[in-house]
Amino acid sequence: GAGVSQSPRYKVAKRGQDVALRCDPISGHVSLFWYQQALGQGPEFLTYFQNEAQLDKSGLPSDRFFAERPEGSVSTLKIQRTQQEDSAVYLCASSSPSGTTGTYEQYFGPGTRLTVT
Amino acid sequence: GQQLNQSPQSMFIQEGEDVSMNCTSSSIFNTWLWYKQDPGEGPVLLIALYKAGELTSNGRLTAQFGITRKDSFLNISASIPSDVGIYFCAGPWSSGTYKYIFGTGTRLKVLA
Numbered sequence: 001g002a003g004v005s006q007s008p009r010y011k012v013a014k015r016g017q018d019v020a021l022r023c024d025p026i027s028g029h030v031s032l033f034w035y036q037q038a039l040g041q042g043p044e045f046l047t048y049f050q051n052e053a054q055l056d057k058s059g060l061p062s063d064r065f066f067a068e069r070p071e072g073s074v075s076t077l078k079i080q081r082t083q084q085e086d087s088a089v090y091l092c093a094s095s096s097p098s099g100t101t102g103t104y105e106q107y108f109g110p111g112t113r114l115t116v117t
Numbered sequence: 118g119q120q121l122n123q124s125p126q127s128m129f130i131q132e133g134e135d136v137s138m139n140c141t142s143s144s145i146f147n148t149w150l151w152y153k154q155d156p157g158e159g160p161v162l163l164i165a166l167y168k169a170g171e172l173t174s175n176g177r178l179t180a181q182f183g184i185t186r187k188d189s190f191l192n193i194s195a196s197i198p199s200d201v202g203i204y205f206c207a208g209p210w211s212s213g214t215y216k217y218i219f220g221t222g223t224r225l226k227v228l229a
Binding site for chain 1: 121150152157158159160161162165205207215216217218219220221222
């Protein structure tokens with residue numbers, strides 16, 4: 001597709017339920033990122049993949065959060081036993097190395113708004 | 118978590134006015150990016166800056182990489198109603214890293 005897509009766009013979960021959020025990156029983009037955005041705040045880094053390898057998961061807030069990208073394209077962020085503090089927008093971004101600068105410009109999807117009741 | 122400081126936090130302006138906002142950090146950055154986020158959408162990349170002192174334009178938007186490498190500025194000329202949204206600066210934690218931190222955001226409202 002032309003851009004990063006995410007599904008579902010909205011998810012309401014009861015406390016204690018497990019949820020799975022999907023991200024389809026821009027075709028050919030090697031790098032994939034997950035961010036969490038609380039209301040009124042900027043996005044905060046959760047985890048990073050290069051192809052299928054999860055190179056950094058330092059931003060995951062607890063061991064209830066798990067991300068995977070088994071074939072190096074689509075990624076899933078899973079949250080087990082959801083808590084109210086997990087309510088946020090979860091953003092996915094992808095990027096491909098910029099040949100001239102060596103720096104990665106990240107392109108975001110529309111996000112999944114998770115509400116835990 | 119750690120964030121970049123943006124000012125102003127919010128601003129109301131009249132259509133047609135020019136807008137200025139800035140982003141500051143306590144540490145040196147080698148890359149600055151500016152994003153705009155509309156309600157219910159993800160951030161959209163506006164401008165990327167890679168060299169101290171660099172001035173880059175994208176239509177009515179102009180951004181500058183501060184010479185101290187600890188700040189960046191975004192200007193919008195002749196604002197229009199669709200400029201409404203939240204503007205975020207972002208940059209990598211450290212040189213060469215993929216891991217970006219985002220600013221606190223500047224909320225822009227344009228009065229027609």
